[in-house]
Amino acid sequence: MRYVIDHDLHIHSQISPCSRDDRQTTAAILAYGLTNGYRLVGVTDHFWDLNVDYGDAPGWLDVGNELWASVLPLPQSDKCRFLFGAEVDMNRRDTIGISLPTLETMDYCLISTGHLHLSGFVTDPACFPRTPAFVKEYYLHRLQTLLAHTELPLRRMGMTHFTSCLIGSDKLAQTLALFSDDELAALFARAAAVGMGVELNACALPADESLLDDVLRPYQIAKNQGCGFYLASDAHHPEGFVNAKAAFEKWVDLLGLAETDKWEFVKEQTA
Ligand SMILES: [Zn+2]
């Protein structure tokens, strides 16, 4: 059975600093879910848990958001469940910005290890050459570190946009090509084993078709390793909803996904 497009688990509301759009309300998010026939949506604003010591890595305020829980209670529908989550970063000291007590108050959480454009917070500008070789090793280390956090409930945590925000698009293919098939297989075998979801982000489909094979390779390897995938518009504004479903269709077709490739967490929430 073909992978059913019935959810979107990565959506920002107006409280995300990168949205700040009065139209991006929780009611608008639920309406988007209902209009598209989804059974599940989730709001994932950027968040840094104040219970977590961020050490000497500055800049977390740029992505953290004290209004994070102000969207509660979320509107609900019999047809479409609305989950409460967050998009959480790993800072340049490899600290993940969420604590177990806070995780208990949430339905799920997305972890972004690849926001390498957040200079100062995620990368140290004094020693971060933006070369494909450096970026690849830095990112690989961060992914391995994330997947080693067995104290976290990784079965309800998603790994965001694997191929986005790493480096300029002119160097993306070269950077991704530095990951060997074996390295990617080991990473995604681990993700599958711990039950972490792998995100298919509508914005990660390259506009430049010549990049497509390089971008698809990690996800194909993830599929071969038995990972579960979830869909993500990453919408910050209502315009981000417009082409989301078409992008999801394209992801499903390109990867040849079946319902068995869906993240278990999504299946549980839509059962
Ligand atoms: Zn992100």
Ligand SMILES: [Zn+2]
């Ligand atoms: Zn996002």
